Amino acid sequence: MCVDREEATKEENFDLAHEYDEDEEEEWEGDADWENENDEAEDVKDESTAYLEFLNEEVSLNLSLIPRRSTNDVQAQKFSLFQDEDDQELEEESLLETPIDKMEPYGMFKTALLRKPFHVPFKCSSKTDCCIGLQQEQPQMYENLTKNLNPEEQQVIQAAVNQADAIAQQQTAESQPQQTNGHAIHSPEPARQL
């Protein structure tokens, strides 16, 4: 055995009550402060009663649930949560990679509006010739759409078009493929680097 064992056996006595100094009594905090305790300490709340109360709450909670997946409590809980927080906003979620992730909305919008197809971000599935720049192909409709915009809204449109140009420039500048396929939550390691 190691040295400590020998030292330990030399100790006179492992006597906690003996070593314990009354002055240190305040040190030990917790849900029951033993300093304030005397021999006739008040009754402690019976845990089994507390448990029964807890069960009752559970039952009344569960009664409000639509019964589903009785074998799967977690799901049921999730469902109740869902109901309770009805009006909560949707959360960003989904580890799924969808084509939407790769979509560049500014360029897409600009192309549709002004037809300067520097970049066609989506494959149009429509059999009709729908990828026509509105301003040039259908000036009347363009006019009709834009005439109701107030100056602030026009500014936003302009800013989106500018943003499309900026992103396009940036992409050309950094055309060296440095793509990483980040997937922040799923894997603990930077495992998804290509």
Place this chain on the structure above:
Amino acid sequence: METLISHMLFPILCQSDEDLELFQDDPAEYLHRKLNFYEEVSAPDIAATNFLNTLTKSRRKQTFIVLQFVNNIVNKYESAPDEQKDPREKEGALRMIGTLAPVILGKKSPIADQVELFFVRHVFPEFRSPHGFLRARACDTLEKFERLDFKDPQNLVVIYRNILDSMADPELPVRVEAALALQPLIRHEVIRSAMQQNIPVIMQQLLKLANEVDVDALANVMEDFVEVFAQELTPFAVALCEQLRDTYLRIVKDLLERNQQKDEEGLYGDFLDDKSITALGVLQTIGTLILTLESTPDVLLHLETILTPLITITLENKLYDLYNEVFEIIDSCTFAAKSISPTMWHAFELIHRTFKAGAELYLEDMLPALENFVNYGADTLVQNSAYLEAVVDMVRVIFKDDKVGGVDRICGCKLAEIVMLSLRGHIDAYVPELVQLAMVHLTSEEVKVKSYKIYLMEMVINAIYYNPVLALHVLESNNWTNKFFSLWFSNMDSFTRVHDKKLAIAAITSLLTLRAQDVPVSVQQGWPRLLQGIVRLFQTLPAAMKSKDYFPNYLQS
């Protein structure tokens, strides 16, 4: 109190003759009895430990009386000549102090720093005790004091050596208790780095134990180690996975056999018992192992084949409690591979069959895997109309089935969405049906939570993005166009996520490119609102992208 302790609690806590007999003759039952204490609240020894717990938590002072008693016993044991030592008393005393561990190590406990000494003097020697039940108790005591921070690193070295020896002990309960004690010890750097060398052997021992006795906690230990020692275990991943699968298959076969017996006896038994929980633990371990292997898709491809029997047996026998983990495994494999192997397409067939055979309510658990099948298997789906039909069929069923709730319907919306996004131009035939499903529910009287409404709208928005002319045609021929656009644009601010906004921008953009004659009369007047809507989206998109909840799945440029 002293009398109560010495004459009632302590004798109850000590091993009875039956206990010791069990230890020898039926160690598995002994372990079951000792470890699954929560099932035995009425057993006298459990009642005694509960009493000690409550007593010392509520009346801290009493702790000293108990400890005084424990000290007397262990000191007596220490000083007695070997032939006069009473191992049962010592074991009972260690059990007693172990019960008090949370209090003794509690915040600002004045005695916490004396525990290490106690271990050195009174616990360490018992790792070498001639009595198996005392060796097991030494391991257990260590586990009970898992929060103890040893000051002398040398002590941790001693512990580690002894735990490794105990894991090879001739007595099963000692091996199990040692394994359980090892788990929390990995938080100590000394032990963790020492284990890096031994982890393959340790995993072998754990697997062997898991096959000797159904103790679900062992699966937790394995899962923990697989995660912490991922790097060290990667070279052994395939073999490890095979063994885990075999363990799983063995447990499941036991389960099925027993369920069959129950059926024959007319008993209805659909509860989570030890075996199901252990099986679940093994599945979770496999799932964790797979997650650590995401950067090595070639290994995972191999694992897919290894795991096929596991997936098959679970789904074919309708082991509902184990579905979620099985679907997670399929999700992880397909996600890491970014493509769908023939093995996994076979799994897809199984999933669909399972779904049709009464597992509609598990769509939520299946969804991540299904989304991968559509997303990464788009080419196959385009070629294989039966597979495509199967996917759409699941959406159809979930919307038609009256017993499902909003959560499941949302899953249907998500599945429809990924189909429309991934199979652009290939599912014209299905789009009208998807729009109809969404609109019928959107316009129905049923009370819907907000998120469900948004997902229903997004199903239609997806259809518009997929093909605006086709989508508008469906809306128009059902007199839904105006209704839908009013709903959509009056709820524009509810589309809060980046995904929602980008999708809406894409859909509006595709509408903007329509020729005038393709715009239905019913919405022509409101058409300029399209630009106002997109303005709102562009105004709010940057903030959504900056939101802390948004993790882009790709990093552009």
